[in-house]
Amino acid sequence: MTAAVVIGASAGAVQALSDILPRLPAEFPLPILVVVHVPSAPSGLTQLFSAKCAVAVVEPDDKEQIRPGTVYFAPPGYHLLVEPDASISLSSDEPVLFSRPSIDVLFESAADAFGAELLGIVLTGANEDGSRGALAIEAAGGQILVEDPATAYAAAMPTAALARCATARTLSLDAIADHLLGLVER
Amino acid sequence: MNTEPTPAVEDIEIQLLLEALALRYHYDFRHYARASIKRRLRQAREQLEFSTFSAMQDALLHNEGMVGRLLDYLTVQVSEMFRDPSYFKALREKVIPHLRTYPSLKIWIAGCSHGEEVYSFAIMLLEEGLLDRTMIYATDINPAALDVAKSGVYPLDRIASFTRNHQQAGGRTSLADYYATAYGRAVFDKKLREKVVFSDHSLVSDEVFTECQLVSCRNVMIYFDRPLQDRAVGLFRESLTRRGFLGLGSKETLRFSDHADAFTEFVREEKIYQRSDA
Numbered sequence: 312m313t314a315a316v317v318i319g320a321s322a323g324a325v326q327a328l329s330d331i332l333p334r335l336p337a338e339f340p341l342p343i344l345v346v347v348h349v350p351s352a353p354s355g356l357t358q359l360f361s362a363k364c365a366v367a368v369v370e371p372d373d374k375e376q377i378r379p380g381t382v383y384f385a386p387p388g389y390h391l392l393v394e395p396d397a398s399i400s401l402s403s404d405e406p407v408l409f410s411r412p413s414i415d416v417l418f419e420s421a422a423d424a425f426g427a428e429l430l431g432i433v434l435t436g437a438n439e440d441g442s443r444g445a446l447a448i449e450a451a452g453g454q455i456l457v458e459d460p461a462t463a464y465a466a467a468m469p470t471a472a473l474a475r476c477a478t479a480r481t482l483s484l485d486a487i488a489d490h491l492l493g494l495v496e497r
Numbered sequence: 498m499n500t501e502p503t504p505a506v507e508d509i510e511i512q513l514l515l516e517a518l519a520l521r522y523h524y525d526f527r528h529y530a531r532a533s534i535k536r537r538l539r540q541a542r543e544q545l546e547f548s549t550f551s552a553m554q555d556a557l558l559h560n561e562g563m564v565g566r567l568l569d570y571l572t573v574q575v576s577e578m579f580r581d582p583s584y585f586k587a588l589r590e591k592v593i594p595h596l597r598t599y600p601s602l603k604i605w606i607a608g609c610s611h612g613e614e615v616y617s618f619a620i621m622l623l624e625e626g627l628l629d630r631t632m633i634y635a636t637d638i639n640p641a642a643l644d645v646a647k648s649g650v651y652p653l654d655r656i657a658s659f660t661r662n663h664q665q666a667g668g669r670t671s672l673a674d675y676y677a678t679a680y681g682r683a684v685f686d687k688k689l690r691e692k693v694v695f696s697d698h699s700l701v702s703d704e705v706f707t708e709c710q711l712v713s714c715r716n717v718m719i720y721f722d723r724p725l726q727d728r729a730v731g732l733f734r735e736s737l738t739r740r741g742f743l744g745l746g747s748k749e750t751l752r753f754s755d756h757a758d759a760f761t762e763f764v765r766e767e768k769i770y771q772r773s774d775a
Contacts, residue, residue, distance in 0.1 A: 352747075370748075371748075372748050372749065372750040372752065373718070373719045373746075373748050373749050373750065374723055374726070374750075374753050375753075386747075386748050388747075389719075389748055390533075392530070392532035392533055392536070393532060394530060394531055394532050394722075395531055395532070398723075400530040400532055400533055400719060400720075401719045401748050402530075402533045402536075402573070402719060402720065403573065403575050403716045403719070403746075404533065404536075404537070404573055404575060405575055416536065419536065420532040420533075420535075420536065423532065423535065424532070
């Protein structure tokens with residue numbers, strides 16, 4: 312059973328997420344936490360995807376309780392972490408792999424909070440962020456989906472995640488969206 | 498039958514380590530947001546080369562040198578001068594006109610870390626002609642960070658971003674007027690800290706020490722859990738004069754606080770609140 316979804320994306324993120332998030336119905340029952348590497352505040356991601364999506368899209372404040380059917384974008388300049396009680400905490404700790412927010416930081420804390428009930432998705436990107444976090448999700452018994460590097464805008468990030476996680480599945484963006492919709496039907 | 502799930506060994510070890518730190522050295526991190534404290538403890542364990550948190554706890558209890566090293570991992574020292582320039586711009590344009598009406602001012606910078614925020618306030622107040630009648634209380638729990646704050650010395654490579662922020666914050670002169678450079682470092686003018694009292698104060702365990710018109714505590718409470726956030730906001734509420742101001746970090750909110758009713762949003766988008774209770 313999946314209780315929550317985490318997604319990490321970097322270079323090419325907006326296009327890739329545009330193939331996935333707008334396909335989710337308003338009643339999608341899971342929370343989705345997303346880290347996208349953005350250079351500066353404001354990122355504009357929340358406005359952009361609110362306009363395209365049926366699900367609620369927010370940039371959370373510190374200590375918000377995670378709700379189903381909501382997409383949470385990490386605020387620029389902050390790491391996004393999940394607490395054991397499924398609330399959000401933000402941090403302004405130093406960047407990890409030059410990034411704040413960091414995909415690894417989200418994935419590792421979410422793996423601690425949701426264990427085997429977490430689905431992690433690594434999308435396009437030109438760095439290695441996310442691979443360490445994906446490994447933490449795998450170790451906690453969760454599932455990993457990775458965008459097919461052959462068709463990704465930037466292959467480095469998916470490739471790094473696949474190299475680290477033996478159980479990760481490679482899928483196209485369409486198939487990733489289908490997989491999320493499949494979680495609803497079950 | 499007890500249906501509580503058994504915590505992971507690592508979580509038990511972390512709990513015990515934090516207990517040891519609180520009992521032995523009175524640094525109490527037990528009510529810090531667990532996800533980020535765990536991340537930083539894992540970093541410390543890796544870099545200080547302990548195989549487990551239990552081993553780290555053993556060293557901490559029996560070797561006084563360990564506490565300072567651990568503290569540097571547990572307290573975050575990430576800031577810059579005029580961080581979030583729009584916050585300082587809002588203070589300058591909307592809060593300072595109110596502060597001007599007081600014959601003397603007290604400002605509390607809680608969790609001042611290396612002092613970037615302290616010097617930012619001092620410069621802004623100087624530019625607004627208010628520094629002479631202001632006392633700034635700058636507090637933190639980390640003595641090493643307070644020493645850096647007192648020195649007012651920063652690496653020269655940080656000055657470019659400080660300067661940009663100062664301009665965007667509505668700075669009236671050049672930031673270069675306030676520091677001298679030597680040996681690759683920028684030393685901020687002593688005059689800026691003549692009215693600053695640096696002191697050791699914990700939002701976890703200490704009480705209110707003064708009455709003030711403004712509290713600025715930004716990106717400190719994101720590291721606390723909800724009950725500890727409530728304690729901290731309670732201290733600010735108690736410390737503030739009627740109609741006093743509270744400035745928080747850009748993603749911090751009083752929405753979830755026990756004290757939400759005691760404050761109104763003064764500049765909503767900059768998280769500047771005003772004490773509104775009697």
